[in-house]
Amino acid sequence: GNSVTQMEGPxxxxxxxxxxxxxxxxxxxxxxxxxxxQYPGEGLQLLLKATKADDKxxxxxxxxxYRKETTSFHLEKGSVQVSDSAVYxxxxxxxxxxxxxxxxxxVRA
Amino acid sequence: DGGIxxxxxxxxxxxxxxxxxxxxxxxxxxxxxWYRQDPGQGLRLIYYSQIVNDFQKGxxxxxxxxxxxxxxxxxxxxxxxxxxxxxxxLCASSIGSAExxxxxxxxxxxxxxxxxx
Numbered sequence: 737g738n739s740v741t742q743m744e745g746p747x748x749x750x751x752x753x754x755x756x757x758x759x760x761x762x763x764x765x766x767x768x769x770x771x772x773x774q775y776p777g778e779g780l781q782l783l784l785k786a787t788k789a790d791d792k793x794x795x796x797x798x799x800x801x802y803r804k805e806t807t808s809f810h811l812e813k814g815s816v817q818v819s820d821s822a823v824y825x826x827x828x829x830x831x832x833x834x835x836x837x838x839x840x841x842x843v844r845a
Numbered sequence: 846d847g848g849i850x851x852x853x854x855x856x857x858x859x860x861x862x863x864x865x866x867x868x869x870x871x872x873x874x875x876x877x878x879w880y881r882q883d884p885g886q887g888l889r890l891i892y893y894s895q896i897v898n899d900f901q902k903g904x905x906x907x908x909x910x911x912x913x914x915x916x917x918x919x920x921x922x923x924x925x926x927x928x929x930x931x932x933x934x935l936c937a938s939s940i941g942s943a944e945x946x947x948x949x950x951x952x953x954x955x956x957x958x959x960x961x962x
Binding site: 767768770772777778780781782785787825829832833835837838 | 849851885888890893903937948950953954955956
């Protein structure tokens with residue numbers, strides 16, 4: 737069946753480090769892909785999205801490229817800040833929104 | 846500002862009691878959703894509604910009920926049949942169904958944390 741697999745956490749980084757969170761999906765067709773972020777005690781916010789192959793979504797210094805050949809949508813940020821500490825969810829839409837388990841990221845000053 | 850409002854932020858349930866979580870949106874969205882979030886398990890879909898007076902079961906509907914009498918509102922009732930209700934509940938909405946509007950994101954409320962007394 738359709739599913740999303742993302743890198744398990746927790747991930748702990750120092751400020752200004754490079755962040756990568758891997759995400760792969762299994763789906764029929766070509767779903768739209770999303771990254772959501774959840775700050776402590778809050779709901780989810782859309783971080784970025786890509787709707788077709790080779791699309792690159794970007795927002796707040798984060799980027800992810802829709803790779804059809806590897807069915808992946810890895811999230812990257814070149815220099816993280818303490819304020820980026822949150823849980824990150826990869827998701828895709830085919831007939832419903834399917835989420836990965838989430839990756840907790842902690843950035844230390 | 847447009848958005849989704851969930852209330853209350855914290856809720857406590859006694860054994861054998863039904864409780865209702867509120868979700869209201871002023872985004873003029875047709876589709877609304879309820880998710881349950883447990884630590885380390887991501888989000889699981891409880892119920893969703895694509896249009897007023899219609900809703901469908903998600904992956905974990907047992908022990909829950911919903912209604913969609915108005916476009917703006919999609920309350921979730923956690924019944925006494927739900928034996929493990931302690932979780933963080935998130936409501937979301939989108940322009941249309943995920944099926945028809947697959948490139949449109951869902952917008953989330955800030956959640957309700959339900960605990961057992």
